[in-house]
Amino acid sequence: MIRAWFGINTHPFSIENVTLLAQQQDIFDTLKVHCQQGGLCLLMGQPGTGKSVIKDAMKQNTDKRMVIISVNRTMHTYSNTLKILCEAFAIDIDGLHVKCEKRLIEEAFTLNRQGKMLATIIDEAHLMDIDVLRKLRLMFEEFPKNHNLILIGQPDIMAKMALKVNDDIKSRITYSVLMPKLNPDDLEAFILAQFDKAGLGHNILTSEALALIVRSADGVLRRARNLCISCLLEALRARIKSIDIDIVNKVLIQPHWRNDYDIFPQNPS
Numbered sequence: 001m002i003r004a005w006f007g008i009n010t011h012p013f014s015i016e017n018v019t020l021l022a023q024q025q026d027i028f029d030t031l032k033v034h035c036q037q038g039g040l041c042l043l044m045g046q047p048g049t050g051k052s053v054i055k056d057a058m059k060q061n062t063d064k065r066m067v068i069i070s071v072n073r074t075m076h077t078y079s080n081t082l083k084i085l086c087e088a089f090a091i092d093i094d095g096l097h098v099k100c101e102k103r104l105i106e107e108a109f110t111l112n113r114q115g116k117m118l119a120t121i122i123d124e125a126h127l128m129d130i131d132v133l134r135k136l137r138l139m140f141e142e143f144p145k146n147h148n149l150i151l152i153g154q155p156d157i158m159a160k161m162a163l164k165v166n167d168d169i170k171s172r173i174t175y176s177v178l179m180p181k182l183n184p185d186d187l188e189a190f191i192l193a194q195f196d197k198a199g200l201g202h203n204i205l206t207s208e209a210l211a212l213i214v215r216s217a218d219g220v221l222r223r224a225r226n227l228c229i230s231c232l233l234e235a236l237r238a239r240i241k242s243i244d245i246d247i248v249n250k251v252l253i254q255p256h257w258r259n260d261y262d263i264f265p266q267n268p269s
Contacts, residue, residue, distance in 0.1 A: 002229070005236045012198040012232065013225045015056050019193055021186055027177055028054055035066060035119045035148040039174030040137070042161075043152045048222030049179045051152050055121055067111055070121045074128040078135045081128075085120070105142045112144035119148045126153035130160050130169075137169055181219025188214050191224055208245045216252060227251060 003011060020028055027043065031054070034041050045051050055070065062068050069088045076084065082100040086093040091103050111118055120140070122128065133151075140149050151157065155178060161170040182190065188210060192202055205213075213231070217224035230251040231243045238247070251257065 001236060002232050006200060006204075006232070006241060008199040010198045012200060013194050013229060014198075015053075016060075019197065020053065020057055021050075021182070021190060023179075023186075024050055024054055024057070027179070028057055030175060030177075031058065031119075031148070031150060032066075034175050035117050036146060037148075037174075038145045039148050040169075040172045041148060041150045042157065042173055042176035043150060043179070044155045044158060044176065045179030046154060046181075046220070048220040049181060050221045051179060052123070053221065055123060055152060058119070058121070065115065066117045066119065068119050068121065070123065072123045074122060074124045076132075078132045081132055081136065101139050101142075104139065108143040108147060112146065117146050117148075118143070119150060121150045121152060123152045125151035126155075126157040126160075130166060134166075134169060137172065182221065183219065184214050187217060187219060187221075187224055190221065191228060194225075194228075204242055206242070206244045209243050209248045212245055212248045212252075216248075216257065227257075230254075 003009065031041055031043070043051055043054065059068050059070060069085070071081075071084055071088055073084055074081070079097045079100075082097050082104070083093040085104055086100050089104060089107050091107050093100065108118055122136075125133070137149070140147060158176070160166060161173070191205075191210065191213065195202060195204070209231070213224065213227050217227055227248075231247050234247050234250050235241065235243050240247075
């Protein structure tokens with residue numbers, strides 16, 4: 001609908017052909033270096049700060065020497081997690097977890113003999129049971145030394161690592177980073193860059209509308225993306241091809257954009 005109304009061929013804010021901001025590019029480059037040497041990396045951040053953007057960039061920008069395995073389903077037992085990993089590696093999932101471990105290790109060494117580097121990405125790692133993570137870490141110890149395990153999740157995962165009982169995992173971390181919120185200038189640059197990729201002119205957004213979107217997104221990429229798409233849909237509904245401050249405000253009155261105290265006003269005491 002948006003593409004047809006605005007006369008463009010690419011959907012705005014598509015995850016395809018990801019363009020990284022400067023701070024994301026720095027993290028991306030560091031993770032690739034650890035893929036060459038092997039390690040255990042933690043990529044942390046609040047929801048919507050761009051962790052998945054980096055993950056998608058790694059999957060899209062792999063070369064012939066690197067194999068990226070990505071797992072998103074983390075709320076499982078160890079046996080089921082192994083089967084998910086086997087599916088990601090495209091190997092047989094039948095049998096007990098000991099057989100699955102053996103096949104995974106053999107596949108890792110097969111890739112190593114082919115001269116390939118291996119990175120396993122576990123998304124939403126903060127939801128994973130720590131005992132499952134410990135068992136995975138022990139299995140990955142048997143992988144070739146250039147294997148990089150990348151855990152992506154919310155900062156809660158660091159609180160788990162800080163417990164003394166989990167020193168065996170924390171002591172093996174080779175790189176960790178906490179993704180901050182974007183400053184207003186970077187967030188504005190992100191929005192305009194996404195418009196450029198989609199073939200949308202900057203003049204579709206008035207300066208006041210852009211400023212309000214940036215302020216309301218509060219440095220969070222996902223909020224900026226969702227707000228922009230909602231504004232484009234609202235402009236489509238209004239049968240206009242520009243977004244002014246009135247369009248943005250029509251979106252912002254929706255309950256999920258408002259603070260709790262705006263939705264549920266406190267009774268005066």
